[in-house]
Amino acid sequence: xxxAVRLRRLLAASALLTVLGPAVGxxxxxxxxxxxxxxxxxxxxxxxxxxxxxxxxxxxxxxDVRPVTNAEFLxxxxxxxxxxxxxVSPLFADAHYLSHWAGDLELGPRALPDAPVVRVSWFAARAxxxxxxxxxxxxxxxxxAAAAGYTRPDGRNDEALNRDLYAWIARPTPEIVPSxxxxxxxxxxxxxxxxxxxxxxxxFNTAMVTGESRGDAGLDRDxxxxxxxxxxxxxxxxxxxxxxxxxxxxxAVNTTSSLGFRCAQDLP
Amino acid sequence: xxxxxxxxxxxxxxxxxxxxxxADPTPARPxxxxxxxxxxxxxxKASLYQTDARFTDDDGRPVALGSLRGRPVVLxxxxxxxxxxxxxxxxxxVRIRELLPAGLRDEVAFVLVSFDVxxxxxxxxxxxxxxxxxxxxxxxxxxxxxxxxxxxxxxGVKYKQEADGNFAxxxxxxxxxxxxEVVHQRTGLKDGHAExxxxxxxxxxx
Numbered sequence: 001x002x003x004a005v006r007l008r009r010l011l012a013a014s015a016l017l018t019v020l021g022p023a024v025g026x027x028x029x030x031x032x033x034x035x036x037x038x039x040x041x042x043x044x045x046x047x048x049x050x051x052x053x054x055x056x057x058x059x060x061x062x063x064d065v066r067p068v069t070n071a072e073f074l075x076x077x078x079x080x081x082x083x084x085x086x087x088v089s090p091l092f093a094d095a096h097y098l099s100h101w102a103g104d105l106e107l108g109p110r111a112l113p114d115a116p117v118v119r120v121s122w123f124a125a126r127a128x129x130x131x132x133x134x135x136x137x138x139x140x141x142x143x144x145a146a147a148a149g150y151t152r153p154d155g156r157n158d159e160a161l162n163r164d165l166y167a168w169i170a171r172p173t174p175e176i177v178p179s180x181x182x183x184x185x186x187x188x189x190x191x192x193x194x195x196x197x198x199x200x201x202x203x204f205n206t207a208m209v210t211g212e213s214r215g216d217a218g219l220d221r222d223x224x225x226x227x228x229x230x231x232x233x234x235x236x237x238x239x240x241x242x243x244x245x246x247x248x249x250x251x252a253v254n255t256t257s258s259l260g261f262r263c264a265q266d267l268p
Numbered sequence: 269x270x271x272x273x274x275x276x277x278x279x280x281x282x283x284x285x286x287x288x289x290x291a292d293p294t295p296a297r298p299x300x301x302x303x304x305x306x307x308x309x310x311x312x313k314a315s316l317y318q319t320d321a322r323f324t325d326d327d328g329r330p331v332a333l334g335s336l337r338g339r340p341v342v343l344x345x346x347x348x349x350x351x352x353x354x355x356x357x358x359x360x361x362v363r364i365r366e367l368l369p370a371g372l373r374d375e376v377a378f379v380l381v382s383f384d385v386x387x388x389x390x391x392x393x394x395x396x397x398x399x400x401x402x403x404x405x406x407x408x409x410x411x412x413x414x415x416x417x418x419x420x421x422x423x424g425v426k427y428k429q430e431a432d433g434n435f436a437x438x439x440x441x442x443x444x445x446x447x448x449e450v451v452h453q454r455t456g457l458k459d460g461h462a463e464x465x466x467x468x469x470x471x472x473x474x
Contacts, residue, residue, distance in 0.1 A: 089313050089314070089318055090313060090314065091313070091314060091315075091316065091318060091422065092318070122421060123418070123421070126414075126418070135414070202414075202417065203417065203428075205417070205420060205421055205425075205426045205427070206426065206427065206428035251421075251424065252421035252422070
């Protein structure tokens with residue numbers, strides 16, 4: 001039995017105890033179960049300008065084991081009226097914000113309670129995270145956690161993972177986003193980083209610098225085409241390219257039918 | 269491999285459900301924040317002042333952008349150690365100020381917010397103010413990373429710190445009306461002074 005399996009069994013057992021025990025799960029127990037510890041590591045940016053460091057050190061942090069669900073986001077908008085669909089400022093979310101919900105406080109048939117919430121803006125995702133005392137993960141943190149395979153911390157050659165990932169990318173976005181429970185946990189016990197929805201990161205607006213200070217017109221040449229030719233680390237990592245392209249194309253108010261988020265926390 | 273995973277899912281859901289129920293003593297719906305704000309004169313739907321971001325000025329005093337309400341504002345992001353674009357941005361703002369009609373000139377707030385959240389502390393910004401001879405109409409702000417990032421996102425500014433410590437950033441100058449709504453934006457350097465001044469002049473009190 002490998003470590004991941006043993007860890008998961010241990011977690012499942014402790015969860016069972018928590019649920020059945022007299023002190024019903026809250027506090028540290030719950031935090032440890034709904035979030036996973038991502039050990040310190042190194043993130044190698046896919047594309048970088050000539051001045052960027054080749055690798056970024058990432059400190060250990062905790063990451064939610066799954067994306068935020070419709071049910072959870074509903075609780076949030078219930079408590080924070082300014083984030084309801086009918087009340088949100090156009091400054092903080094575009095016109096499609098939560099448009100798949102049946103109403104301000106009603107999920108309806110197109111938003112399963114335990115499916116990742118989508119059609120949320122970066123502002124809304126951050127507000128949700130802040131309300132939980134959490135934050136969005138940085139690009140480096142997200143990519144570090146997502147680099148794991150199903151059974152190993154380095155998923156690059158994890159055939160099962162790659163097969164699932166590319167199958168997902170090839171499928172059109174489903175009309176109704178499926179439940180998070182169908183997503184397999186990776187080595188860290190984190191589910192749905194691949195194969196469910198795309199996810200917001202805190203620093204999405206660093207992905208592509210528009211109007212670079214040393215010449216506005218140099219954007220594509222300096223940061224995309226040039227870097228793609230010279231600086232790309234894994235030319236076969238097509239999904240990672242898609243994430244870079246998506247992040248760089250987004251504005252903070254945007255919402256899409258396949259873009260959700262999850263929260264992260266610093267270690268205490 | 270499969271079994272523990274399958275076991276894990278429903279348990280997670282169950283536990284989370286319990287946690288949510290147990291840890292969420294939702295008060296009987298807060299007596300509408302919306303209406304209280306309305307009474308106090310809520311910011312408009314397009315006002316940047318709705319942001320929760322908080323800053324500190326170069327005297328170390330806390331500043332909410334909403335405190336600028338009622339004044340025309342020129343806002344730009346910069347960092348004080350910037351060797352090329354930022355000094356020009358500041359010079360651009362000085363030039364725009366010169367183009368304003370006399371009454372308005374003393375009323376407009378020129379706000380510089382640093383995205384170098386580590387190095388541009390209030391004392392460093394204070395030194396920058398002195399070096400550049402910026403008077404009281406200039407407001408120099410420091411903020412936590414999350415606050416600066418939120419403001420940048422609201423303005424549409426993208427920026428990134430490079431390995432050498434410099435920042436690659438958009439050169440964006442934004443004019444806000446008295447309600448904090450964006451009425452004019454200019455990208456690039458060294459031109460567009462007249463347009464920015466005209467956008468401000470349109471905000472003059474008649």
